[in-house]
Amino acid sequence: MRILKKIFISIVVIILLFFAGIWIYFNSLKPTYAGELQLDNIEDETSVYFDDYGIPHIYAQNQEDALTALGYVHAQDRLFQMELMRRIAPARLSEIFGKDMVKNDLFFSKLGIDEASKKTIEKLDKNSETYKLCTAYLNGVNQFIENGPTPIEFTLIGIEKEKYTLKDMYNILGYMSFSFAMAQKTDPLLSVIQQKLGENYLKELNIDSNPNSTFIKTSKSTIESFENLIVQASEVLKTSPIPPFIGSNSWVVSSKKTTTGKVLFANDPHIGYSQPSVWFEAHIVTPNYEMYGYHIAGVAFPLLGHNRKYAYGLTMFENDDIDFYQEENNPTNNNQYKTANGYSNYTTTSKTIKVKNEDDILVEIKSTNHGPIMNNAIDGISQTEPIAMSWIYTKIDANVLEALYHISRATKMADIKKGVSMIHAPGLNIMYGDADGNIAWWAAGKLYKLKSNANRKFILNGASGEDDVEEYLDFNQNPMAENPSWNYVYSANNQPDTIANILYPGYYLPEDRAKRIVQLLEPKNNWTKETMSQMINDNTSSVSSDIIKEFTSIMDYNSFSKNEQNAIDILQLWDGSNTIDNVAPTIYNKWIYLYLKNTFEDELGEKLFNQLNATHLMKRMIANQIEKENSIWWDNVNTNNIKETKKEILTTSFTQAINSLENQLGDNIMLWNWGKVHTLEHPHPIGTISYLKKYFNVGPFPMNGAREVIDNRGFEYNDSGIYKITAGPSTRRIIDFSDIENSISILPTGQSGNPFSKHFKDQVEMYNKGQFRKMKMNKKEIITTSTKLTILPKNE
Template sequence: MRFFKKILLIIVILLTVAVLGGWVYLNSLKPSYAGEVELLAIEENAEVFFDDFGIPHIYAENQQDAMIALGYVHAQDRLWQMELMRRIAPGRLSEIFGIDMLKTDTFFKNLGIEEATSTSVKNLNTNSKTYKLAQAYLNGVNQFIENGPTPIEFTLIGIEKEKYQLNDIYNILGYMSFSFAMAHKTDPLLSVLKAKLGDSYLKELAIDVRPNTTLIKTTNQDIDTYENMVSSVHCIMNALPIPPFIGSNSWVVSPKKSSTGKVLFANDPHIGFSQPATWFEAHIITPNYEMYGYHIAGVPFPLLGHNRNYAYGLTMFENDDIDFYKEENHPTKANSYKTPTGYSAYKITSKTIKVKDAEDVIIEVRNSRHGPIMNDVIDEISQTSPIAMSWIFTQFEGDVLSALYTISNASKMNDVKQGAAMIHAPGLNIMYGDAKGNIAWWAAGQLYKHKPHVNSKFILEGASGEDDIVNYLDFSENPMAENPSWEYVYSANNQPDSIANTLYPGYYLSEDRAKRIVNLIEPKNNWNKETFGEMINDVTSAVAPQNIQQLIAVINTGNLSSQELKALNILKNWDGANQIEAIAPTIYNKWIFTYLKNTFEDEMGEKLFAQFVNTHLMKRMIAEQLQKNASIWWDNVQTPTLVEDKKTILTNSFIETVSKLETQLGNDILTWNWGKVHTLEHKHPLGTVAALKSYFNVGPFSINGAKEVINNRGYVYNTTGIYNVTAGPSTRRIVDFSDIENSMSILPTGQSGNPFSSHYKDQAEMYNKGEFRKMKLNKNEIISSSTKLTIAKKNE
């Protein structure tokens, strides 16, 4: 008996030691929000006050020290996120995730971001502030890598930490630029539809198919090529562990439209949801510089920011900066293709992809004069005619990093404009407001023109040069507005008005959000911070009630069942608001998808239709299509003895909607709440492992909002009737120049990407409720609600 007692005691002791050891280990992984850390290259001690939401307020004697401190605190909260971000563009995800990411790495290796990065870094002036401050930031990141704890993700996956270099920053900005693009989803799809269905169908999609447009003669093989191409790129982008930028809202009103007599500024960039969330907030204060900024992982200068003098933000311009060209190979000579001056050799580069637990993979990247050949990285199109991708980001040397430095270190409005002019890609709307009463919007991005016959939304002909770009426009020709007479500027990714009688090609979103923004802003001249807060959380569609009127106008109510009449009555009385408890959004979204499916899938086919509903094109044409009494799309080509019309399609779609919702949610229509089918979960890359999901993911939550309302939600239409939200406002931010110290913001989850931090998800519930917290600028207030980490000078 004594023996067993001793054994039991030993087991208890061992378990206790293990538990205590685990507790000590896990606590050692938490970020340090208080105490002192010694760093090299610091000239004077700096103080970092972490406020009640973990936002660092960095007080330093100079900007160089502040950037070292920023790099350190950014890394301790977001090093895992930085690691993912820097690996995408150079094709290094397979090193940590294995063979499953090989296709993604191969694709990005082919794009040429690495080469563009090398050029930008090589040409960067090492005496410039951009270079020196970026290096200071990297110094801080690398000192954390060297001396700080290793994030749990590195340990679980089994990877070593690596120091950061300037190339990593540029690669991150390159990935960000590509994630903005829509051409790779749209152009091949439209080329298939053109070849498969002809101009009469495309004209109904409002993509400006001109009668004199000259397009490539397309074979059946080409149809398969383009269809597989868009499908493959879509799968590659969906597989990424970091979400793309997809849209955004911003509006700024002049003093004449505010109750305070000062500028009011709002911005909520729409980005794919993830955990950690996109933005890292940091407030830097030196004797001659101050900026409260929003940083993406691994980038030293904020993409959004404000101080006491000015505020700036961004939305996606959605301009067309990618063209695809079908090249013509030499009939007998390998690796040679036709150009306007004869045949030329492809430029061929060998690249190596390291794969975890597997042999290295060597790929060959071919480049024509237009750009990389996509066939080499997309297996499904490898045996067809070569398709080259021409992308402004790699074709035109630019320096986004220097632009971000210029914008975030501006002393006057024109400095921000100068920074905007430096951005060639991605296309961005730079929104601006200041304490002097100025408001402005500049569309940044290198715009260009083709010959009149070219429609750049299709695969173009590459051999003759007839479809090549003919001239690049000066920044002065970009859309913009400075202190306009209508006293506000805004962007909702919609089509800008014409400049010099020109509408620039793009993948602009529908008018839904834009119309709602204008309808709200235009009549009021007494806006304040509180009413801006209500507006940025607005979930009412300006277009959905109009779409429902099209159904009401054609449906024969005498043929409807009592349940169908009840559903129709709910839609009739709906004001377009997408609240969690509302019933109408559930019926409306199901009806819209069913109408789309019944209208377009018979001609497109299942695969193309699935691709179509994932484009901006689909969103743009819904309202316009519903208003058409006559349309070639209304007829179902699979019922040759019948000719369906608008009334038939919309009525049958509505009846089918009610039937499917009864199957999905039951017969009690009053329980069909939007929150049951519309949910949000912030997913961590390791959350795909069932045992880790509850530790790393945040949510799921029932959530309000919908597609293309101001409080925008991204989700995929499908047959399930479940709308898993994948994207939305990455922050909601309001700057009030009449009360700058009480400007407001919120993040979707929290400031920290460390799952052991108390700030990992402490804003999630507030975000879901549409609440805000202060972006603190007042030092006394900051100190009173903060812990202090001293960044001390370390002797070498």
């Protein structure tokens, strides 16, 4: 009996020790938000106050100490995110994720981002402040890697920690630049449509912007080759573990349009949702510098920021900075391609892609004077009809880090403008406001003209030289507005007005959000922080009512069933708002999808239709196509001897929509709430493992908003009738220069990427409700609401 008792006690002790060990291990992985810490290369004692949302407020005697501290605290909350970000551009995801990421690595191995980073670093001034501060930041990151706990994701996947380098920082910015671009999805697709269907179909797609749209005012080849190119780019960005940048809103109103007589600034960049979210907030104060900034993982300088003197933010410009060229091989020598001056040799390099638990893959990369050959990224380089990609990012030396330094260390408006002028790619709209009453918007990016009248939205001729770049434009020809007479500036990724006497080509979004922003801003001259916060959460469509009117003006109401008539009544009474309790958005979006499908899929086929559906072009076509009484697209080519009309297509689509919703949600139309079908889950890369999903992913939640409203939510149309949100506001910020210490913001989930941190998802409920929290800048308030981490020089 005693032996059994001893055995029982031993088992209990072992179990207790086991769980105690687990508890101790998990607690050891938490970020350090209080206490003392010694770091190398710190000159003076530095204080880091973590406020009630885990945002570090760093008080240092000099900027290098501050950046070292920033690197350390950024790494302790976001090291796994940094690891993924730095692996994309140099094609190193397969090392940790295995064969599932080979397609991504093969694609990025050809883009040349890693090579461009190397060339840029070779030319850097090692004595510049930019270099010194970046080195300090990397020093902080690397000290955490050496001395801090290993994030659990590294253990689960089996990743060895490696020191961070300056090349990693440039590679991260290079990936960010590529993820902005839409040309890789659109140019090959339009070339396929042109070849498959001809000009009559193509000209009705409104490829170029409608001249009556709301503009931002400024003071020979095979179809299969092109189809493969579309698939490469689309699938790579869709499966990347780090989300792409897709759009944004921002507006700044002058002192003449506010109740306080001070500038109000708003910005909400739209980015693919992830956990953790994209931005890491940090407030830095030194005797000669202060900035409350928003950083992306692994980058020393903030992309968004404000202080007591000025605020800046960004949206995507959506300019065309990628062109595709069809090259022509020498018929007697496949190692040469044709140019205007005869045949030239391909430049050939090779890369090795390491694949976890698989053999290495040797990739041969061939390039022309235009850029790398992008055919058949999976199966090797095609020797016929090669297609080269010309990307401005790898054509010109990258000064993005230097630009971010200038923008985040400005002392006057002219400094910001100088920094903006240094950004050659990606194309960005930099929004600005300051305490002196200035407001401005500048489009950043190196713009250029081609030699001929070639349409850059198609595959260009690489052999003739006639489609090559003729002229790079000076920055002063970029679109911009400084203190305009209309007293506000804004951007919603829509077409800017004339640039260098042309409407500059791009992949701009439809006017929907821009139209709504102008509708709200223009008549009102008593803006406050509170009314601005309501506007940034606005989810009312500016165009849906016009689309519904167009449909109801031609339909035969009595030909519909009772439930269909009820649905029509709901749409006609709809104010265009997209809230979770509303029924109209559910009906509207199902009908819109089926109208597009019934209009375009018969000619394009399912594959090309889905690819078109993933472009900005399709968003612009929704309203444009429905206005056309006569269109070659209305006819269903699969119905012999019958020519369908606009009325027939729209009516059939509506009937199908209601029938589909009845099957999906039941016959009671009043239960078809938007929140049942429109949901958001923040995916963590580890969340793809089913039994870990609930610990790493955040959500799902029913959500307000929709596509192309101010509260913009990105989702794909498909047959399921379920709209899983993939992108939206990555932060919402409102800066009030009459009360700078009470400016407000929010993150989608939380500040930390560490699942054991209390700040992993402590903002998600507020974000879902459209609420805000304060961006603290008052030191006394910060101290009273914070924990303190003291960083001391290691030699003391």
